[in-house]
Amino acid sequence: MELTELLERRFQTAETVDADIFAKAHAFDSADAARALGLYPYFLPLENNDGPVARLQGRQVIMLGSNNYLGLTADPRVREAAAQAARALGTSCTGSRLLNGTFCVHERLEERLAAFVGKEAALVFATGYQTNLGVLTALLGEHDTAVLDWHDHASLLDGARLARGRLVRFRHNDLADLERVLAEARQHGGGILVVVDGLYSMEGDLAPLPEIAPLVRAAGARLFVDDAHGLGTVGPGGRGTAAHYGLTDQVDLIMGTFSKSFASVGGFVAGPARVIDYIRHFGRPMLFSASLPPPNVAAVDAALTVLLEEPERLERLHANAAMWRAGLRAMGFEIGRAEGPIVPVIVGDEARTLWLWRSLLDAGVYTNCVLYPAVPRNRALLRTSVMATHEPAHLARALELFETVGRGLGIIG
Ligand SMILES: Cc1ncc(COP(=O)(O)O)c(C=O)c1O
Structure with a gap:
């Protein structure tokens, strides 16, 4: 297969209409073709x-x-903390946070994370992806609107699609387009949640929060910043994009993952205590999935300590x-x-x-x-x-x- 033809297909799943549900898998051959050319860049x-x-x-x-x-991830203190937690508390919580899966170490980490980002409370999820699904599905009822930047991470898009509310998008970091979309969303009624990445994951640019936050306020909306990449890398002491701009109070919810600077896996959302408690009771990806295992919690805890001390x-x-x-x-x-x-x-x-x-x-x-x-x-x-x-x-x-x-x-x- 020619490279141009391969790229035309872009490793997409073949679109077929077939009575056999597996037919699309058999028709999907562009990954094989890329492998044959030595140009398959994934899953190495x-x-x-x-x-x-x-x-x-x-x-x-x-x-x-x-x-x-x-x-x-290679720091001996972080590795040792994870190893010790595995020995002391085991390798799995074998249950959801709602039932047997909340350990004291989860609550301690939540308190530390809330203090770190300057919010009242925080809630830990098993992945960053689940955090975004949980926040958006819990908060967006059928009359509400999610307003997403076109460059927002896929987990935000998936969360907004899974939620019952409307989804509208504005051009990347384009304030005039955001204003237009907000005006339209207001006419529709219901609550509005504006969702942006802090530090964008692919192109590495920051969301212009000093301009975005006043537009959000003026529209009576709320602002949710996914700071998966900003936490640990941006702002004073790595406290993220909102802190970088001195706007922590104007960002309603801050989300982070543990799979980047925090050398583990998992995620969290931080914000007003009442809102976090609400998400705790309605965030289905947390309620119906097992909680973050103790070694992963301990690794984040140790990584946070190193970040603060060094x-x-x-x-x-x-x-x-x-x-x-x-x-x-x-x-x-x-x-x-x-x-x-x-x-x-x-x-x-x-x-x-x-x-x-x-x-x-x-x-x-x-x-x-x-x-x-x-x-x-x-x-x-x-x-x-x-x-x-x-x-x-x-x-x-x-x-x-x-x-x-x-x-x-x-x-x-
Ligand atoms: C901006 C952003 N949000 C959320 C996620 C999901 O986080 P995780 O990989 O920890 O599930 C990622 C990870 O790729 C991300 O880049």
Whole structure:
């Protein structure tokens, strides 16, 4: 199969009408074709991913595709906390938070997280994805409207679709479009929840909260910020995007995940105590699914302690991010409006993006290849992200390889 034909199909599930429910699976062949061309960028099994260098297919690669922003998954204190919790409390809670799955360690972590982000209360879920589903399905009744930015994470979109209310979207970070959508939502009646990412996961730009918050207030709406990537990386002490702008009081709900800076898995939402208690009773992805196991809770708890006690980690992350962005920009790569550790290398054309990804991997640099529908058509990119634990030498070497490969493929001049 030609590369162009493959890209036309974009690894999508074949659309077939067939009496056999499995027919679509048999017809789906574009992933096989991509594998045959050596251009399949997904589900690559890492043998190890402890830090700035990972091991893939027997080779060392400089890791520029991890959300382990603070490098804490390899921190001995975090690992030991998880191991101790497994020994003391076991490997699973074997039940939902509602019934036998709430342990004292969950409540202690919730208190610490609420204090960390400056809110009255917090509620822990088993994943970040479930957190977003839980918040949106609990709060959006059939007369309510969810207003989402077009670049919002898929879990927010899925949550809004699963909820009973209406869903409307506004152009990414476009305030005039937000105003238009809010005016229309007000006419419809019911409550309005405006939902944005704090630090956008693919292009690494921030939501302009100082402009968004007054529009939300003026419309009598509420503001929910998914700060999966901002917490631990942005704002004073890593307290996230709302704190970065000094707007914690104007953001009604802040959500975070543990699968990035917090070196674990899980998620939480923080906000007014009454609202959190309501979500606690109506957040179905939490009520009907087992709770976060103690080792994961303990890892987050330990990671939070390290973050609070070692602010220099955040400084190193910022210095690395600045070096990485400046290096790519100086070579002529298009990196959009990246402001933090997530730096997109925007290529546009999908074939060239795949070749860039493959050539960099062959040269020893791991990046993530992001194609439609994760980004708009003609905006294919490599998502790169730096960690506090990258040494300048790692980044300098990766920049050299980006330059050689980028020139070779004619992506930079
Ligand atoms: C912005 C954003 N929100 C939510 C999630 C879901 O979090 P998790 O992977 O912890 O379930 C992610 C993770 O990819 C994300 O990037």
